[in-house]
Amino acid sequence: MKGKKWEKQDLEDMARLLRKDxxxxxxxxxxxxxxxxxxxxxxxxxLYFGGILTVDPxxxxxxxxxRFVLSKGHACPLLYAALMRKGFIPEEERFxxxxxxxxxxxxxxxxxxxxxxxxxxxxxxxxAMAVGMAWALKQQKKDSRVFVxxxxxxxxxxxxxxxxxxxxxxxxxxxxxxxxxxRRQSGGLIDEVSGxxxxxxxxxxxxxxxxxxxGHDFDDILGGLDWAVACNGPALLIAHTVKGKGIDFMEExxxxxxRVPTAEEYASGLAQLGGAVL
Amino acid sequence: xxxxxxRRAVTEGLYDIMEKDKSLVLxxxxxxxxxxxxxxxxxxxxxxMELGISEQAAMAAAAGIASTGMKPVYVSYAVFASQRAxxxxxxxxxxxxxxxxxxxxxxxxxxxxxxxVTHQGLEDIGIMRAIPGTTxxxxxxxxxxxxxxxxxxxxxxxxxxxxxxxxxPVFWEEDTPFEIGKPKEFFRSGEDxxxxxxxxxxxxxxxxxxKLAASGVxxxxxxxxxxxxxxxxxxxxxxxxxRASLVVEDHNVIGGLGSAxxxxxxxxxxxxxxxxxxxxxxxxxxxxxxxxxKYGITPENIVNKAQEALK
Numbered sequence: 172m173k174g175k176k177w178e179k180q181d182l183e184d185m186a187r188l189l190r191k192d193x194x195x196x197x198x199x200x201x202x203x204x205x206x207x208x209x210x211x212x213x214x215x216x217x218l219y220f221g222g223i224l225t226v227d228p229x230x231x232x233x234x235x236x237x238r239f240v241l242s243k244g245h246a247c248p249l250l251y252a253a254l255m256r257k258g259f260i261p262e263e264e265r266f267x268x269x270x271x272x273x274x275x276x277x278x279x280x281x282x283x284x285x286x287x288x289x290x291x292x293x294x295x296x297x298x299a300m301a302v303g304m305a306w307a308l309k310q311q312k313k314d315s316r317v318f319v320x321x322x323x324x325x326x327x328x329x330x331x332x333x334x335x336x337x338x339x340x341x342x343x344x345x346x347x348x349x350x351x352x353x354r355r356q357s358g359g360l361i362d363e364v365s366g367x368x369x370x371x372x373x374x375x376x377x378x379x380x381x382x383x384x385x386g387h388d389f390d391d392i393l394g395g396l397d398w399a400v401a402c403n404g405p406a407l408l409i410a411h412t413v414k415g416k417g418i419d420f421m422e423e424x425x426x427x428x429x430r431v432p433t434a435e436e437y438a439s440g441l442a443q444l445g446g447a448v449l
Numbered sequence: 450x451x452x453x454x455x456r457r458a459v460t461e462g463l464y465d466i467m468e469k470d471k472s473l474v475l476x477x478x479x480x481x482x483x484x485x486x487x488x489x490x491x492x493x494x495x496x497x498m499e500l501g502i503s504e505q506a507a508m509a510a511a512a513g514i515a516s517t518g519m520k521p522v523y524v525s526y527a528v529f530a531s532q533r534a535x536x537x538x539x540x541x542x543x544x545x546x547x548x549x550x551x552x553x554x555x556x557x558x559x560x561x562x563x564x565x566v567t568h569q570g571l572e573d574i575g576i577m578r579a580i581p582g583t584t585x586x587x588x589x590x591x592x593x594x595x596x597x598x599x600x601x602x603x604x605x606x607x608x609x610x611x612x613x614x615x616x617x618p619v620f621w622e623e624d625t626p627f628e629i630g631k632p633k634e635f636f637r638s639g640e641d642x643x644x645x646x647x648x649x650x651x652x653x654x655x656x657x658x659x660k661l662a663a664s665g666v667x668x669x670x671x672x673x674x675x676x677x678x679x680x681x682x683x684x685x686x687x688x689x690x691x692r693a694s695l696v697v698e699d700h701n702v703i704g705g706l707g708s709a710x711x712x713x714x715x716x717x718x719x720x721x722x723x724x725x726x727x728x729x730x731x732x733x734x735x736x737x738x739x740x741x742x743k744y745g746i747t748p749e750n751i752v753n754k755a756q757e758a759l760k
Contacts, residue, residue, distance in 0.1 A: 234518065281516065282545045289516065290545040293536060299506040300541055303513025303521075306498055307474065311517065330537070333503030337510065340501075 177220055182389045185256065186216040190417045191444040192252035192265060198437050200269045202277075206427035208249035210353040210386070210412040211320060215241075217392040218318060219253045223400075225315075228258035231285040237315050238304050240289040242297025243322035243351060244278040245429075251275050251284070259286035295328025297321065298348065302334045305346040305405075316345045316400065324356025327365050332377070338405040339378040347399040348379070348407040351386060353414040355425050370409055379407045386410030418443050450652060453591035454615040459484040459552055462598025463522065467493060470602070474498055474514050476523040478507040483554045484524050485615075508534035511549045512541035520548055520602065527553030527560075527570025527611055531577050543580045543607045550601050551577075556587065556611035557699030558727065558744065559649055559737035566731045570611065575704015577609040578677045585677040587611040587647040587706075588627055590620045593674065596627035604629065613649050614737075620651045630675045632683050639667015642755050643687040645710050646697040647673050649737075650746050654697050657751035666755065679709050681717060688718040693758035697725045697751055699741075723758050725751060 177185075190212050197203035218224050218239060225237045241250050248268060254260045260274070267273035274283045278292025289304075291297040301319035308315045325331065338346055350370065358364045374381045380402040384395035392410070399406035414428070415421030418440045432440055463486070466473050475481065477499045481490055490497050498514065500507045504525055511521040523530065530553040531538070542549045553573050555561045561569030578585050584604055588597040594612055601608040625633075635651070636644075636658040646654045654670050661668045671687060673679070688694060694714070696707035707724030714720050725745060732740055741747055 238516075280545065289513070290541060293540045296505075296509045296537055296541050299509030299537070300513035300516070302506070303476075303498070303510030303515075304517055305513075306510065307514040307517040307519050310474070310495055311519070330503075330505040330509065333500065333506030334510065336503065337498075337500040337506060341498075 177222065179389045182216055182221055185220050186213050187417065187444050189216060189249055189252040189256065191441065192255065193248045194432070194437065194440050194444065196248050196252070196265050196268045198432060199266045201431045202269050203248055203431070204245040204429045206414040206421060206425065207243060207246040207322065209416045209418070209421065210414045211243065211246045211351050212249050212417060213387045213389065214320060214349055214351065214392055214410055215249055215253050217389055217396065219257050221389065221393050223393070223396050224318065226286070228286070231259055235313060235315055238288040238301070238317045240291060240297045240301040240304070240317065240319040241279055242291055242295070242301070242319050243325055244292030244297065247279045250279065254286040257286070260284070294322070294325040295330040299330050299334035301346060302338045302343065305338070305343040306341055309343065309345055316347060318347045318349065320349045320351060322356070323350055323352045323354065323368070323370070324361055326350070326370070335377045335379065342404045344402060344404050346405045347396065348405065350407065350409050351412050352409050353412045355414045355428070357428050359425055374407050379405050381407045381409065383409045383411065386412035387416055451619045452616045453619050454485070455591045455594040455612040455617045456483055456554055456615045457485045458591040458594040459524065459598055459612060460486045460489050462595045463489055465595070465599055466602050467496070470520065472519045474519050474521045476500070476507050476511045476514065476521045478502055478504045478525055480524045483526070484552070504529045504534040505537050508537035509541045512537070512547050515547040515549045522550040522552060524552040524554070526568055527556040527573040528568060531570060531573035531609070535576060538607070539580050543583050546582055546606050548605055550608045550610065552610045552612060554612050555614060557613070557648055558732035558740045559699050560613035560617070562614045563734045563736070565734040569732060571701050571727055571732065572704055573611060574676055574700050574706070575708065578704065578709065582606060583677065584608040584629065584675070586629065586675055588674050589648055589651045589672060590617055592619070592623050592625065593621055593627045597674070600627055600629050611648065617649050618652050627674060630678065630680045632680055633672045633674070634669055635672055636668065636670040638662035640669055640690040641667040641692050642695065642759060643691040644668065644670040644695045644697060644751070645673050645684070645706060646670065647676060647706055648699050650697055650699050653741065653746060653748050654751060656748035657755070660748060660752050661755055666759065668755065673706055676706050676709055679713060681713055684713065685717050688714055688720050691720060693721040693723065695723045695725060695751065695755055695758065697746065699746060700726050701729060702726045703729055721758055723754050725754055
């Protein structure tokens, strides 16, 4: 794959492969959050394979790398799959997910897993950590950028808005925030669990450059990321996504927030994702 | 008794660090005035990240800063650093073992001035001590705090440093070192009774020791400025040689040094351990003297408890 110019079709194939990896990993350990991983799949694929993140699998701690913070840490099987396909983690390690003595913890662990830049999972914290990183990298006059992917349910956490205040105050133009706006959280539809979102208005009130994209269209994702990187201040993309995207019976069915497929569902899911050839 | 601010001592310690290490960052949740750091902010504006009144984001941002190799020192009140931002400290800082230093002011009721319970750190040591990999320091005067700041920056990992109100009694000679993990004996008339203590109650403990010694009791007093990791090797002989031990601290009796000594004693050398501090209750507003008198951290109470323990 190295040196190859990635066309839209290649990215779609990679995203399908990563979804397949995740299905196999979750099935193997009988635990995980497929819905949340699948709504983020195309965004994470674009970051790692669409020429956005400057990272080096040979030097996971390279100090001049870009950072990626998966604030919605429960989607990490997808990130592990991306790191595996990128060469940070050996392929054979994937079935250690969530098992004893594994580097692939149930939520991302920066101290254990090569390529993980932040220990996340407790919702909201990742964004605040990313703000600290972006501030510190600017202070050190580095060109590195910090990308953070948050859930939309996660935005109910107060620490998110504390962090956004600071991002705006310091005009962190090396910070790109992507909201995986799948409109669902553990307990159901966000509209029903927590009430009004009005995300765009809130972000704009916090002085963030804000743009909405289709989180499953690579032209839109890459165009949005290019726009965000070029912004003169902290930029935020609201990515409209579908929870469970990629397997028809998971899409928009919130029971897949945390659920393990039956053997039949597994076979059907694999068949739907089977077209990935790289 | 002469007082000197342990808060300002933190800023002085930061100045000392900046002379040799420019990777220092002061992280503030509108808390720079706590340590009277106005001059530091003016002298090193690029080394201060001010997030406004937002302890949780400040703690998590400190983790992010540390992940880039810089050395953040986050300052807040003990109660907010250890409780409002506790989860961020536990998950974002301590779990990945990041190099973040946390300074908590108003440690104890005596250091809470007249602010009252809401602004007094009464459980901070117990909470921070319970988090794996965290070093917990409680120096006992301004000179010691200045040295403790330098010492903690030498640790590659999370440290919690407890400080006071800004009107803190000077106890030690200026040239007394503060070494992490090294207890300091400051009184000895014998070994029937050992008193372990930390923080700003040392003057009361010394006065109690003088009274006890005058009445013929063999007592020694040891400052345990590093509450975690507890130097069991250095402390165990005191337990072995004594008939009973007392722990005196401005903290809830649950979770603090008293608990740490009980754990050590139970495991290594069973002895009666009498804990003097807040008896699992909240304090209130008042002067340190009034509060210590009402809640039992007085030389008289220490003497009484010591005599009971030796009966």
